[in-house]
Amino acid sequence: MDFDLSEEQSLLKDSVERLLADRYDFEARKRHGKHPEGFSPEMWRAYAEQGLLAVPFSEEEGGIGGGTIETMIVMEAFGGALVLEPYLSTVVLAGGLLRHAASAEQRAEWLPGLIGGETRYALAHGERQARYDLHDVGVQARRDGEGWVLEGEKALVLHGDSADRLIVSARTAGGRRDRDGIGLFLVEAGAEGVSRRGYPTQDGQRAAEVSLSSVRVGPEAVIGSPEGALPAIERVADEAIAALCAEAVGAMDRMHRLTVEYLKTRKQFGVTIGSFQVLQHRAADMFIALEQARSMSFLATMMAEADDPAERSRAVSGAKVQIGRSGRTVGQGAVQLHGGVGMTMEYSVGHYFKRVTMIDQLFGDADHHLARVARMGSLLAA
Template sequence: MDFDLTEEQRLLKESVDRFIADRYDFESRKGFIAEPDGYSRENWRQFAELGLLAVPFAEEHGGIGGGAVETMIVMEAFGRGIVVEPYLSTVILGGGLLRHGASEAQQAELLPKVAAGELTLAFAQVERGSRYDLHDVSTTAKKDGEGFVLNGEKGVVLHGDSADKLLVTARTGGSQRDRKGIGLFLVDAKAPGVSRRGYPTQDGMRGAEITFDNVRVGPEGVIGNPEGALPVVERVVDEAIAALCAEAIGVMDRMRELTVDYMKTRKQFGVPIGSFQVLQHRAADMVVMIEQARSMAFYATMMSAADDPAERSHAVSAAKVQIGRSGRFVGQQAIQLHGGVGVTQEYSVGHYFKRMTMIDTAFGDADHHLSRVAEAGGLFKAA
């Protein structure tokens, strides 16, 4: 199998790597987090100019017609910078739900705005007690004429406090954990009845608790089948997990680089600690774990576009297991080899480990996905 990038993909990689190297040093990132929305609107505008916001969208919708590989390239670079802009929530999750679930008219109206940086989105899905189960939905959507009325609460909505529109899962029928009877609705974040409470998350991002109190959604806000949105949601979440795996590679790579650089300069007994063989072995173990994770991230990227939901789900779950295990190992080694400075707010490696920890827990941690793989009989079933 050929893993070489095409000329267009190499150009994309060069442009996004250059942007992160030039614009996203650790001190600049602190300033971006301190801005009113928790990220830089100027960076967002530049993302649009570079075509990064248009990567997964079709050309007729203002995109560049990229696929999972192009998304992987962008997300790995963003991991190296621990980028705080709402790329995952707007382009991968929100844009993915529109690409796979919205009508042609809805896509033609909304996706060009996303690609141009004029519209930000957030995916409101998690509820109290739902944990990692996408089908555990108690927020209700009651039929009201041609539209619906939403009531319920959603939590940990990534960038939900600053998003222009919310994509909300709500139950139109069945009981709380039924797979059928789940709809997907596009809600104006400033609509009557929507209340948002934003807060910073441990990794420098923003989250929000959102309440829907008799929020009216017209027929133009219904995305796909109001009784059967779960397969679309599951597909987009699988794509988001693959994207997070790619981001994790960038995070781990940067933790390794910071650690090796520190080992070359930190002295003990009059010599750099990097000269001690036992510490060299630990650095080598970090490389091995990163390369194992990289292979599984490639696998998740290739399988994220698979039409068979079982094959796709098994692949991304297996990748998430390795990403979680590798990320924890690399992060722990990085912190221990840095010593006390590694956990200070002023030093960057601890912030990378925080982001890695949040990636591990997003949409299911390593233990959760290991259970999914085991329940399915393993990644590769015997013939």
């Protein structure tokens, strides 16, 4: 199988890496994190100008017609730079639902603002009681004439405190854990009845708790079928996991590079510590874990576009298991081989480890996905 990038993909990789190398070192990240929104609006505009927000959308919709491979390229570069901007929440999650579930008229109305960087979106789907079960939705949506009224609470809405619009999942029929009866609704973040409590997460990102109190939306706000949104949510979750796997690989690659460089320069007893065989073995273990994660990230990326939900989920879950295990091996090795400096807030290695740890938790940790693969029978279909 040919894993080489096409000419266009190579140009995308070079351009995003050059942008981040020029404008997103660790000190710049610290400054961006102090902005009231938790990231740099200036960098968000730069991503829009460079076409990064347009990557997964078709040319007819104003995008560049990319797919999961192009998204992987961007997310791996973002992982290497520990980017704070809401690319996952706006482009991958909310943008994915607009691509897969919205009508042509809705996409024509809503996507230009997203692609141009003027409008940021967030997916409000998770709830406190649901843990990793995407079908567990307790927020209620009841008909009110031609429109709907939304009532309930959403938890851990990624970048929900700075989003201009929310895509909210709500139950329109059935019981709380039924697979049918789930709809998607576009809600203006400033709409009457919407309240948000933003907070920083452990990895330097932002999230919000969102309360919906008698929030009224019109019929034009319904995205797709008001009772059949779960398949689209599950598909976008798989695409998001593939993107997160790529981001984790970028972060692990940077941790490994920083650690090897440190081993080559840090001296003890008059020699560089990289000359100690036991530390060489530890760095080699980190490299093996990184390459295993990279291979599984490729598999998840290629399978994220599969139309068969079972095949797609099996590959994505397998990748999530390896990402979680490799992230722990690489992160612990990086911190321990750096010694005391690896634990400080002033040095980047600990921040990379925090981000990789958070990625392991998002959309199900390694144990959750290992059980998921076991229920499916195996990683590869017979």
